[in-house]
């Protein structure tokens with residue numbers, strides 16, 4: 001449950017995102033808007049200062065809570081109560097770790113997602129650092145996609161918290177945000193199936209992907225004002241730059257129908273990049289690709305991390321790809337965490353091998 005400080009912090013972050021959009025809007029105007037822009041920048045600085053103070057208050061509150069729970073633990077004798085308190089302590093400590101770790105980007109703390117009697121995700125915790133390529137693996141039905149849906153707030157997890165460090169360095173519980181606000185925090189995702197608009201050209205698909213960046217009003221759209229035209233031109237230039245960086249420029253005027261699956265998957269990545277993401281979540285990016293296309297995808301994902309300075313979390317069944325590109329991996333089974341470690345550590349983990357094949361993880365050692 002969010003306390004008042006956390007509520008205000010989340011609200012201020014959303015405000016800062018809105019003000020940044022306004023700045024972009026003024027930057028597009030033909031006439032000089034530097035006064036307005038400076039005013040907005042000052043307001044962002046004020047909000048940022050307030051957010052930093054509030055973060056430090058929240059941190060002190062967390063420390064107080066940690067100490068209070070520790071004290072209760074010392075005097076507790078009932079085993080069930082001790083278990084409950086230990087879990088409570090671990091939730092606060094996870095938050096404390098997220099706040100103190102300058103490399104922290106996102107972490108799950110004891111996340112559970114129940115569908116009726118089924119625990120699709122069961123008390124799952126792991127943490128991802130800025131700049132990592134992080135893999136989530138597990139047999140079919142292990143709960144991987146559900147984890148993504150909880151992160152992006154498509155589902156509200158039944159229990160647990162998901163901590164995210166925003167670009168100002170403040171830590172938020174993503175559960176306090178609505179699904180449409182997640183994109184403003186710089187989190188973007190792709191789905192298992194290719195989700196492009198089949199009647200639009202590749203370039204227009206990218207522009208559709210940038211709709212969250214559009215600042216033009218209904219009035220601008222209705223009368224096709226110069227402001228709208230300028231915004232469209234800038235976003236078009238951005239789209240072309242992204243297409244070029246992914247070697248997709250030749251496809252810009254084509255519609256997706258009939259294009260090789262490998263190209264469609266790359267176009268989806270290009271569209272995600274239009275939203276200026278800090279974290280990209282990829283659900284089975286290599287599904288349906290042949291070996292050659294998978295190799296190219298691996299190269300593209302590594303290049304994207306490098307060029308766009310993003311963190312990538314992916315769910316993938318192709319163990320060759322996972323072992324090749326991931327810095328660290330979380331292996332899941334029946335909604336629970338089996339192990340977190342480097343590809344080498346995961347390959348040699350007995351529990352992981354058993355979960356996959358009831359023995360040696362041949363898929364893992366394929367490459």
Ligand SMILES: Nc1ncnc2c1ncn2[C@@H]1O[C@H](COP(=O)(O)OP(=O)(O)OP(=O)(O)O)[C@@H](O)[C@H]1O
Pocket residue numbers: 115118120138139140141142143144145146147
């Ligand atoms: N909306 C839902 N309602 C009910 N059950 C669901 C829902 N979404 C997922 N599940 C169930 O939760 C479990 C985990 O599903 P999930 O899709 O997260 O697994 P996964 O590891 O991504 O599987 P796969 O690798 O096959 O995509 C499954 O048993 C699934 O049937």
